[in-house]
Every structure is written in structure tokens, then in C-alpha cells.
Amino acid sequence: MFIIIGGDGREYGPATADQVRAWINGGRANLDTKAKLAGENEWRRLGDFPEFGGTAEPPVVEPDGEPAVSEAAPVAESASVGARTGAALINAFVYFCSLMPGGMWLSRKLIEANPDLAKGGFPKLEDLDITGVAEGVFWVYAGLFAVLLVQALLILFRGQNLGKLLTGVKVVRADDDGPAGFARGVMLRFALPVSIFFLLNVAFPLGFLFVALDYAFMFRADRRCLHDLIAGTRVVRA
Numbered sequence: 001m002f003i004i005i006g007g008d009g010r011e012y013g014p015a016t017a018d019q020v021r022a023w024i025n026g027g028r029a030n031l032d033t034k035a036k037l038a039g040e041n042e043w044r045r046l047g048d049f050p051e052f053g054g055t056a057e058p059p060v061v062e063p064d065g066e067p068a069v070s071e072a073a074p075v076a077e078s079a080s081v082g083a084r085t086g087a088a089l090i091n092a093f094v095y096f097c098s099l100m101p102g103g104m105w106l107s108r109k110l111i112e113a114n115p116d117l118a119k120g121g122f123p124k125l126e127d128l129d130i131t132g133v134a135e136g137v138f139w140v141y142a143g144l145f146a147v148l149l150v151q152a153l154l155i156l157f158r159g160q161n162l163g164k165l166l167t168g169v170k171v172v173r174a175d176d177d178g179p180a181g182f183a184r185g186v187m188l189r190f191a192l193p194v195s196i197f198f199l200l201n202v203a204f205p206l207g208f209l210f211v212a213l214d215y216a217f218m219f220r221a222d223r224r225c226l227h228d229l230i231a232g233t234r235v236v237r238a
Helices: 017-025 081-113 115-119 133-158 162-167 181-203 206-219 226-231
Strands: 002-005 011-015 034-037 169-173 233-237
Touching (some): 226 233
Antiparallel strands (some): 169 233
């Protein structure tokens, strides 16, 4: 993992060697850009690292014989663990709230059909009237999927769901910091993990264990969760 000095004099990274090569080939950095290995203190030229030998055009030589030094374009700074955790907690709260209207509808239907529930009693299972439960369950999931749709649209058009919008971070492509788009941002990074969660949670609590494993990857040097690695994305400061 590498950290570079951007054209604004700030440090950016950690970034993988492949990502730095993409920046070099895209003109956002060059072989004279100052860089160091993550965890080390020694700054060197990118061209001094064997990983980047021959990956970019040689420096342009001015008439006086001195190589032209160009500044690296600013590279978006990775979002902090705190910001990403805050965004995840906000999203979890939003999803919980989306279940409340349907949950209240379901509770009301059960109490209406089983008055003993309002008195603190509980009828035998064979005597429990579950009329209207299916309709209540429908509204529970309708609220949840309505919020999931809003989240997907925000990711598609802004690169931010509600949590990321409030914490000032966004999702971008890992290779060039461009918009994540529909395939990466919506399908691979959002819809796929959500689907896996629901499928695994049929055997509760496997879905929650999957979420815990997914977010444990955030403590890597590049702060990319498992779903970021799958989708080829990363989360940066907006």
C-alpha cells in the first residue's frame, strides 16, 4: 500500500499498486510524484519503486536538460473508520424506522383479532387468530423495500446513501475515483450484499454474521469492506 503527495501538498492513500498505476496512466500522478510505503517514513519518487518501473512515459525533458516536474492531481482521501461506522449506524436506524409503520399495523390487527393480547395474556397457539397477519407482513416489507429503493437511487445518482450523505462521505470506483455507477454501486455493492443478508438470515443469525464479517474488512489498510472489494469501489470523503 502506498501514500502519495498530491498536487495540493496533502497526503492521499493508502492505495494499492494497481490504483497508483491507474493514476499514473491517467495523468493524475507521474514517476516524480513523492510517495512512501504505508507504515514507513521515507519519501521517494514513485519511479524509485520497482512496482512502477515502465508503467508510465519517461519524464519530459526541458531544453535545459532538467526533467519537467508536474504535480499529481489531488486524489480523494479515504473515509475514516469513524465516518463509515457512523454512516452504517444511521442507515441501520433508517431501516429500523421503515419497519415501524407496518409493524404497528400488524400489532393492531393481532390485538383486534385477539383481545387477550391487550390485557397481557397470550392465547394458545391453536386459538391464536392470525387473520390479517399476511397483510401486516406485506406492509412491514413494503416500508423496508421503499427505503431500500431510495437508498439505491441515491447511490446511483449521488454516490451516497442517507448515512453517507449525513456523514460527508461517498462511494467511488477504486481504480480511478470516478462514479460507481449502476453495476458497481447499485448491483454489486448494494443489492448483492442485501440479498445475501436476507437469504442467510433464513437461518438466523447467519445474515448478521455476514454483515459483521463484511464490515470487519473495513479495518484493512485501504479501509475497503468486503462489498467494496467485490464491487471494485471505495468510500472517500465527499
